[in-house]
């Protein structure tokens with residue numbers, strides 16, 4: 001815990017009085033979100049300092065568990081693996097609830113912090129390829145942090161809570177009567193849900209496109225809360241990003257898109273409006 005606080009000091013985190021800044025009523029919601037996201041990232045950096053100074057992943061896990069839970073018993077058994085595994089459960093739960101109000105939190109969820117420490121620790125031990133290992137770990141941590149940040153800098157495709165919709169919806173449009181363009185495959189790879197084999201999914205979709213539509217339906221049925229207008233908008237944009245990655249959006253793409261958004265309860269007319277908005281934006285901003 002001391003190492004974590006030393007980390008904040010050593011990295012200069014205390015020079016930005018983030019806690020005070022976010023209380024300024026003049027601050028725009030967008031700026032507040034960015035400061036909160038920065039705070040969460042700085043907690044990850046400080047955790048790394050604490051971990052290095054503690055010299056032990058399990059000691060760091062116990063400390064984090066005690067601080068997060070307030071349980072200070074000597075017998076606390078917080079195994080790093082089990083603690084970190086709660087992160088995936090939490091993400092699954094968040095997806096079901098459709099709850100996305102985590103951008104106000106100043107600290108990442110404790111299981112996210114634990115998982116981030118594990119990834120860093122493994123990369124840190126791996127001397128041979130430590131630069132590559134560290135980069136891979138950092139990318140994974142960024143994706144986890146993005147779950148808590150609706151304004152994530154990874155762009156509109158970087159939304160882990162909607163990526164299943166982008167993936168199955170985009171694939172459904174992309175496989176329609178043509179071979180998949182390599183650029184489309186690359187785009188799909190950026191939104192592939194955890195545990196999905198991209199090439200197997202593409203091969204299956206080529207034989208049976210309806211299977212993609214079913215996966216798309218499954219993804220939104222898994223949620224307990226309905227999508228709001230902003231989320232529907234993002235889903236349509238995400239699908240269009242995949243479908244038009246090869247540089248063109250065909251009429252049959254739009255037909256399939258209307259079919260998918262109809263399943264979400266969106267009228268064809270509303271869908272067309274978003275499509276023309278998308279086309280206008282991508283033309284203006286290539």
Ligand SMILES: [Zn+2]
Nearest residue numbers: 004008043046
């Ligand atoms: Zn801290």
